[in-house]
Every structure is written in C-alpha cells, then in structure tokens.
Amino acid sequence: MHATSSRKSPLVWAVHISVVALVALWLFPTVGLFVSSFRTADQIANTGWWNSLFTQERQAPAIRIEGAEQQVDGEFVISGNLFEAGNVTISRWGTSSREPEAYEPGQLVDLGDGERLSVAEDGAFRLSAPVSFGDSRLPRVFTTATRPPEFTLENYRFVLFDPNNREGMAKAFFNTLTVTIPATIIPIVIAAFAAYALAWMRFPGRSLLIAAVVGLLVVPLQLALIPLLKLHNDIGIGKGYLGVWLAHTGFGLPLAIYLLRNYMVGLPRDIIENARVDGATDFQIFVKIILPLSFPALASFAIFQFLWTWNDLLVALVFLIDSTGETTVMTKQIVELLGTRGGNWEILATSAFVSIAVPLVVFFAMQKYLVRGLLAGSVK
Amino acid sequence: MHPALQGLITIIIGVGGCVGYFYFSNQFLDKVLFPARGEHAGRNINRANQIRPWLFLFPALFALGLYLAYPVFATLWLSLTDRDAGGAFVGFANYIQMAREPKFWEAMHNNMLWLVIVPAFSTAFGLLAAQLTDRISWGGIAKSLIFMPMAISFVGAAVIWKLVYDTRPVGQDQIGVLNAVWLSFDGGAMSLLFLKIVPVLLVALFAGLMAFLIYQILRPVLGREKGHGKSHWWAHGLRAIAAIVAAWMIWLSLGVIVSLASATLPYGEPQTWLTIPFWNSIFLMVVLVWIQTGFAMVILSAALRGIPEETIEAAVIDGANPFQIFFKIKVPQIMSTIVVVWTTITIVVLKVFDIVFAMTNGQWETQVLANYMYDKLFRANDWGVGSASAMIIMLLVTPILVWNVYNARKETL
Structure with a gap:
C-alpha cells in the first residue's frame, strides 16, 4: 500500500490536506474556549477570539482625559498617555461620537475657547488652554487604533483564588477530586478478584456469570437512580460522598470485570499451573502473579473510571449534591454558571477549562493505556 | 470532618476492607472450615476449592446485584405503581399518561x-x-x-x-x-455553493448511505428463497425495524433537501x-x-x-x-x-x-x-x-x- 501511495503524489497531498483540515476542525472549538479564557470580558464581548491572535485595528470606547494640570509658558497644560499598555498605534482619533475618526495622529486641534488638544500616534496627548481647567469636564477622546494580541491570567486568578468569588471553582475542584479517587480505586480492587475467579477458577455457572456481566455492561444507569436513592435514604446514607462512591463503584464494575477478565484470560497458562504445582494458593497466585502482570489492564480501567467519574454530572446530581450545595462538583458548577452567567464568557470559559485541564493531562499522558482499554473493552 | 480526609479514610477502609476480606475469608476457609490436614485432607481441599470462587466473586456480585440488577426490577415496579397513592399498583396508567404527553x-x-x-x-x-x-x-x-x-x-x-x-x-x-x-455569506454565488449545493449533496449522500443500509439489511431476507441459512423470527423483526427507521431517515432527508433548496435564507441576520x-x-x-x-x-x-x-x-x-x-x-x-x-x-x-x-x-x-x-x-x-x-x-x-x-x-x- 505504501509503495503505491508514494508514487501517486497528488493523492498523498490530498490526504495530508484533508487530515490537516479534519484536525483543525476538531481542534477549533476547544482552542476557541482556551483562548477566550485568557481574554478580558471586554475583549471577549467585542471581538471574536480568532481576532485576538493577530494585531487588529478597531475603534476603542471613548477615553476621558484626566491628569494634573501644569502651568507652562503661561498656558495651562494637561499631558499624559491615553493607554496603560504600550504597543498601541493610533490611526485616527476624534473628540465626538459623531466624528470618531476626524483627526490624524499628531494634528493640533482647536476645541474652542482656546483649548487645544493633540494626540500622538502612541497615545500621548497634550491638552492646553489659556485659563485653568478648574472642575470643568475634560474632553473625551475616541480612537481607532491597532493593538497587538493581549492576554491576561486574571480570569484564572478570579475563578480559582479569589476568596470573595462565591461561584469560584476551587471548592468544586476539590469536591470532584474527593469523589473521583475512591470511586476509581475501590472498583478496581473488587473487580480484580472477581475477574480472576471468572478467568482462572472452575466452578458451575461461570459462563452464565460472564454473560450476565456482558449484559449489565449496557444497562443504562438511568434505571438505577430512583431505587438506589430510595435505598440510600432508607439505610441512612442519604445524599453524600459515601453514596456517590458506592454508586460509581456499582456502575463501574461491569466494565472493570469485563476488561480485567478478558486480559487475565490471555495470561500464559504455564505460569499459573506451575505456581499451583508448587503449592501456591489462589490468593497467592492472584496477589503475586496475576495482579502485577495485569497492570496494563488495571491502568486502562483506572483511566476510564477516572475520566468517567471526573466528567460525570448525573450521578453527582442524584447521589451527592444536596440542597446546601456544599458538595457541588465542577460539572454542576459549570451548568449553574451557564444559567446565571450565560453571557460572561471569561468566567465560563475559564471555569470550563479548569475542569477540562485535568482529564486532558491524564489523556495525553496515558493515551496508550486508554486506547488499549478501548480496543479490549468494545464488545466483539 | 473534611471531605478530603473522609475520602482518604474511605480509600483506606474500602481497599483495606476488600483486601482484608479476601485474605481472611481465604484463611478461614483453608485453616478453620476445611483444613488441608487430618483424615479428610483431600476431601477438604476439594471442598475449599469449590467454595473459593464464590469468596472471590461475592463483593462484585453483591454490588452488581444491588446497583444494577435490582434497580431494573425496582424501576419496572415503580413504573407500574403510583407514589401518591402510597405505591398502589396501577397497571399501565403511568405509561398511558406518558403517551398522552x-x-x-x-x-x-x-x-x-x-x-x-x-x-x-x-x-x-x-x-x-x-x-x-x-x-x-x-x-x-x-x-x-x-x-x-x-x-x-x-x-x-x-x-x-x-x-x-x-x-x-x-x-x-x-x-x-x-x-x-x-x-x-451575502447571498452571492459562494453562498449558493456552500449553503445550498454542498449541504444538499451531503444530505443526499446521507440518504444514499441509508438506502445502501436498507439494501444490506434486506438482502439476506430477500435472498432466502434461494435457500441458504435460516434465521430467527426476531432477527427478521429487528431487520424490519432497522429498515423502517432507515426509510424514515430517507424520507426526512428528502424533506430537508426540499426545504433547503426552496428556502430563502435570511442572509446578514445573526441567528440564535x-x-x-x-x-x-x-x-x-x-x-x-x-x-x-x-x-x-x-x-x-x-x-x-x-x-x-x-x-x-x-x-x-x-x-x-x-x-x-x-x-x-x-x-x-x-x-x-x-x-x-x-x-x-x-x-x-x-x-x-x-x-x-x-x-x-x-x-x-x-x-x-x-x-x-x-x-x-x-x-x-x-x-x-x-x-x-x-x-x-x-x-x-x-x-x-x-x-x-x-x-x-x-x-x-
């Protein structure tokens, strides 16, 4: 195949271009949110995020001149710079909203009553008048300027570290972590033992049990919500971490048993038989031989379960989050923000990225195991 | 108690409890219940080995049964009862009420x-x-x-x-x-190409894919007279349903094509x-x-x-x-x-x-x-x-x- 495709170079180019297009299409939405999380509210509301990557020219909101007045050569002068940040280049400016592009940079303009104003290309202005300005309102300046890309970390500081921000993500982040870790580890232990029994022990009804696990693999957890919530209330767990850990354990078990059993069944028979002959008990075989050899499958399932519990909304809504909202998780917090702060994209984007960041890191670091698990886990 | 601490304790209790359960139950089986010594050593080993799989399986089976199998039946029961009437059996009343919505x-x-x-x-x-x-x-x-x-x-x-x-x-x-x-897009030639022709072609492609699917689904059924292989009635049922759904998709696609081709698109107006x-x-x-x-x-x-x-x-x-x-x-x-x-x-x-x-x-x-x-x-x-x-x-x-x-x-x- 490769030999033929290298000869047909136009086709190869078409493949390269198609893949670039596909990847760009798939990345574009995420990049948009990522870039937006580093922009100020003002920037996001006024221009598309794709503009922020380039130097752009646009009309800025009016800036009122301010500063201390000085007496120079018998004139009263106020000077300073319109912009705090550097690198801004003004192309046109004006003093009225009707004619925001009336003057060129550097032009000396008579504003009446002897007041004269000039604005330089870099935003430096000089306002002069024959009499003191006193308390009178100083003129506003409209500018059309090109500005370089400008990004800020302020959104992340606000969302993660601002103690006055009651919708912050810090608490929800730790709550999510608290849900995730036990809900990932406990099913692995339980499933590993069961998978070993299903793979390497002989007993009546084994294949029936395997079939049952395959069947439970696709049972929608929606069915479990009300009966289990009732059960949790009846035995006194109510809504809380314990309930959500138990629920995630139960819902994660079929996949865990299925993945681990399929992997363990493929381990070399000789090793296990030899150990048996040498007098090892099943418990020893499991702990000393099977568990270490099954590491790839354990890792695969751990990633699945981690991603699933971290990203889960429904189970947390039903089993964890009570009316006080103390135990809210990040997904729930984001849904709330979508409702209350629907237009504040700087907060939404940043919050969403805080919750996406951890799974993305896990994903890129452990992709090998994830793929392996997927290949083993999809029922053939 | 701080939730993180609670989480840590849960991990320790959960993992420790599981491992402890497996270890001690095995010990109990081998040392107390059916010790591999004495006059019945051989018989005891066999018995222990018959019970051991269930020791390994018990926690998983219990959790699966309680968290996935039981709820299926409990939900089925709930769907046939009325909560306000104290859980009285109401037959299909809930389904009928749902079908009216x-x-x-x-x-x-x-x-x-x-x-x-x-x-x-x-x-x-x-x-x-x-x-x-x-x-x-x-x-x-x-x-x-x-x-x-x-x-x-x-x-x-x-x-x-x-x-x-x-x-x-x-x-x-x-x-x-x-x-x-x-x-x-402003309604010019490019708009015609990208908003009318290309989408219509894509939808037509989708309809074609569905038609191909119907062909694939029905081929074994139609070809059966020639007499190879027999299949179950439920397989026919599934095939029929799949074919109907695919036909419905073709019907929808044709509708979309007609509405796309005939629609005057509101160019220049941002859409929600x-x-x-x-x-x-x-x-x-x-x-x-x-x-x-x-x-x-x-x-x-x-x-x-x-x-x-x-x-x-x-x-x-x-x-x-x-x-x-x-x-x-x-x-x-x-x-x-x-x-x-x-x-x-x-x-x-x-x-x-x-x-x-x-x-x-x-x-x-x-x-x-x-x-x-x-x-x-x-x-x-x-x-x-x-x-x-x-x-x-x-x-x-x-x-x-x-x-x-x-x-x-x-x-x-």
Whole structure:
C-alpha cells in the first residue's frame, strides 16, 4: 500500500490536506474556549477570539482625559498617555461620537475657547488652554487604533483564588477530586478478584456469570437512580460522598470485570499451573502473579473510571449534591454558571477549562493505556 | 470532618476492607472450615476449592446485584405503581399518561433522530479519519488530537460549543464562529455553493448511505428463497425495524433537501442557532459526533491495520483504485468492527443527558428521553412516569444487550 501511495503524489497531498483540515476542525472549538479564557470580558464581548491572535485595528470606547494640570509658558497644560499598555498605534482619533475618526495622529486641534488638544500616534496627548481647567469636564477622546494580541491570567486568578468569588471553582475542584479517587480505586480492587475467579477458577455457572456481566455492561444507569436513592435514604446514607462512591463503584464494575477478565484470560497458562504445582494458593497466585502482570489492564480501567467519574454530572446530581450545595462538583458548577452567567464568557470559559485541564493531562499522558482499554473493552 | 480526609479514610477502609476480606475469608476457609490436614485432607481441599470462587466473586456480585440488577426490577415496579397513592399498583396508567404527553413524543422523535444520525456520522467520520491518518507519517499526532474530545466532559463540551453557537445582536461583532461564518455569506454565488449545493449533496449522500443500509439489511431476507441459512423470527423483526427507521431517515432527508433548496435564507441576520426547531437538535448532535468520532477512529484504525496485506495486494495487482480498495476490500472485512462501534455509540446516545441538560434543557423542541426522565423524576417528582420513561430507555437498549450476550456466550462456550 505504501509503495503505491508514494508514487501517486497528488493523492498523498490530498490526504495530508484533508487530515490537516479534519484536525483543525476538531481542534477549533476547544482552542476557541482556551483562548477566550485568557481574554478580558471586554475583549471577549467585542471581538471574536480568532481576532485576538493577530494585531487588529478597531475603534476603542471613548477615553476621558484626566491628569494634573501644569502651568507652562503661561498656558495651562494637561499631558499624559491615553493607554496603560504600550504597543498601541493610533490611526485616527476624534473628540465626538459623531466624528470618531476626524483627526490624524499628531494634528493640533482647536476645541474652542482656546483649548487645544493633540494626540500622538502612541497615545500621548497634550491638552492646553489659556485659563485653568478648574472642575470643568475634560474632553473625551475616541480612537481607532491597532493593538497587538493581549492576554491576561486574571480570569484564572478570579475563578480559582479569589476568596470573595462565591461561584469560584476551587471548592468544586476539590469536591470532584474527593469523589473521583475512591470511586476509581475501590472498583478496581473488587473487580480484580472477581475477574480472576471468572478467568482462572472452575466452578458451575461461570459462563452464565460472564454473560450476565456482558449484559449489565449496557444497562443504562438511568434505571438505577430512583431505587438506589430510595435505598440510600432508607439505610441512612442519604445524599453524600459515601453514596456517590458506592454508586460509581456499582456502575463501574461491569466494565472493570469485563476488561480485567478478558486480559487475565490471555495470561500464559504455564505460569499459573506451575505456581499451583508448587503449592501456591489462589490468593497467592492472584496477589503475586496475576495482579502485577495485569497492570496494563488495571491502568486502562483506572483511566476510564477516572475520566468517567471526573466528567460525570448525573450521578453527582442524584447521589451527592444536596440542597446546601456544599458538595457541588465542577460539572454542576459549570451548568449553574451557564444559567446565571450565560453571557460572561471569561468566567465560563475559564471555569470550563479548569475542569477540562485535568482529564486532558491524564489523556495525553496515558493515551496508550486508554486506547488499549478501548480496543479490549468494545464488545466483539 | 473534611471531605478530603473522609475520602482518604474511605480509600483506606474500602481497599483495606476488600483486601482484608479476601485474605481472611481465604484463611478461614483453608485453616478453620476445611483444613488441608487430618483424615479428610483431600476431601477438604476439594471442598475449599469449590467454595473459593464464590469468596472471590461475592463483593462484585453483591454490588452488581444491588446497583444494577435490582434497580431494573425496582424501576419496572415503580413504573407500574403510583407514589401518591402510597405505591398502589396501577397497571399501565403511568405509561398511558406518558403517551398522552406531547413532550414525551417529542423526546422519542428526537431520540430516534439522535440514534441514527450520531452513530452514522461518528462512524463515517471515524472511518475516514482512520483511513487517512494511517497513511501519513504524523498520523499518530493527528489521531490523538481528533481523539482528544473523548477526555472532555459533556458539560465542558457543551460550554465549548455554546461559544461556537453564540449570538450577538445585529451590528455588533459576532463572537460565535458559526454566526461569524454565517454573516460572511451575502447571498452571492459562494453562498449558493456552500449553503445550498454542498449541504444538499451531503444530505443526499446521507440518504444514499441509508438506502445502501436498507439494501444490506434486506438482502439476506430477500435472498432466502434461494435457500441458504435460516434465521430467527426476531432477527427478521429487528431487520424490519432497522429498515423502517432507515426509510424514515430517507424520507426526512428528502424533506430537508426540499426545504433547503426552496428556502430563502435570511442572509446578514445573526441567528440564535439553539432556538431553531429541528436544526437545534442537529446542532446538539454535532457536539456528540465531535466527541465520539475519536472513539470510532481508534477502534476502526486498529481493525484496518488488522486486515491481511495479501487481500489488498491482490486488489492492487488486479488494478483496483484506492476507492475500490477501500469500499470493496477493506470495509467488508471490518464490517463486524463497524457494527461494534455503531452499537457502542448507540448506547452512549441513548443515555445522552448532559449535553441537552446543559445547552438547552429540552427547550425549543430539543427534549430527549434521558432528560425527559430527569425532568419527571427530580423536577416534577413524578416517579411513576419517570420510571416508565426509564423503562423505555431500557427497552431500546435491550436488543443490543441480547445481541452482546448472545455473542459473548458464543465466544466463551
């Protein structure tokens, strides 16, 4: 195949271009949110995020001149710079909203009553008048300027570290972590033992049990919500971490048993038989031989379960989050923000990225195991 | 107690408890109950080995039974009873009440659309991406970038796509990509090409794919007179249902083509995409297709690489072009994997909740079953109808469940 495709170079180019297009299409939405999380509210509301990557020219909101007045050569002068940040280049400016592009940079303009104003290309202005300005309102300046890309970390500081921000993500982040870790580890232990029994022990009804696990693999957890919530209330767990850990354990078990059993069944028979002959008990075989050899499958399932519990909304809504909202998780917090702060994209984007960041890191670091698990886990 | 501390203690108790349970129960079995010494040593070892598997299995079976098997029956029971009447048996009253609600039929209708469109496009894009990326040197990187949305939560994806679909009033700069692209069309030749001709061709392609599917589905049934193989009546039933759904998709596609071709599009006006009925459901489906394509690609790419080289070489020698090789040699050989991918995505679609919940919450005719169920259970507090809709989801999953179990039995026996 490769030999033929290298000869047909136009086709190869078409493949390269198609893949670039596909990847760009798939990345574009995420990049948009990522870039937006580093922009100020003002920037996001006024221009598309794709503009922020380039130097752009646009009309800025009016800036009122301010500063201390000085007496120079018998004139009263106020000077300073319109912009705090550097690198801004003004192309046109004006003093009225009707004619925001009336003057060129550097032009000396008579504003009446002897007041004269000039604005330089870099935003430096000089306002002069024959009499003191006193308390009178100083003129506003409209500018059309090109500005370089400008990004800020302020959104992340606000969302993660601002103690006055009651919708912050810090608490929800730790709550999510608290849900995730036990809900990932406990099913692995339980499933590993069961998978070993299903793979390497002989007993009546084994294949029936395997079939049952395959069947439970696709049972929608929606069915479990009300009966289990009732059960949790009846035995006194109510809504809380314990309930959500138990629920995630139960819902994660079929996949865990299925993945681990399929992997363990493929381990070399000789090793296990030899150990048996040498007098090892099943418990020893499991702990000393099977568990270490099954590491790839354990890792695969751990990633699945981690991603699933971290990203889960429904189970947390039903089993964890009570009316006080103390135990809210990040997904729930984001849904709330979508409702209350629907237009504040700087907060939404940043919050969403805080919750996406951890799974993305896990994903890129452990992709090998994830793929392996997927290949083993999809029922053939 | 601090939740993190509580979590740590839970891990220790949970893991320690499990390991302790397995260790001590084994010890008890071997040392106390059936000690491997004395006059009955041999018999005792055998007995211990008969019991041991159940020791290993017990925690898992208990959790599975309590958290997955029991709720199926409990939900079935709830769906047949009335909570307000103290749990009295009411027969199918909840189902009848549900069938009278237009919202339920809207959810069913949308779910059927989701069930066909999302798996179809995810699998198609996945196959395309797998085939393309396997042929280039940087395919690995491309794959992991297309695969990446798998790691993103449905809620995160909802935020990402809400920004894409965002709308600003006329006159302001649009910050959503879709509206920005939309406003760049002015009704000229390019608009005609990209907004009429290309979409019509794409929908026609989809309709063609469905027609091909019907052909594939019905071929074994129609060819049976020639007398090879006998199949079960339920297999015929499933085929008939699948064919009807596919025919319905063709009908819908034709409707879309007609409305696309005849519509006068409101050029220059920013659109609030998520409030346009029918199309808003499509925009929500795009999110799930975006997530699931990576999954389809990974599985299908492995299947493509597993195809024996000889079959392809033989086709090349016979002068087949790349398209023929792909459709006539490769696709038939990975058909079983395509079915697996399709059914797996189907299950994900049936459970889809977060995307609709976060983006439209079922408004503007975007309701789906899972969200309808959540509405009933936790907003309206109507456990009867909520459970009934959950049972509908279960009913829709059942054919796949039976199919999977059937195949697994074939493998393990």
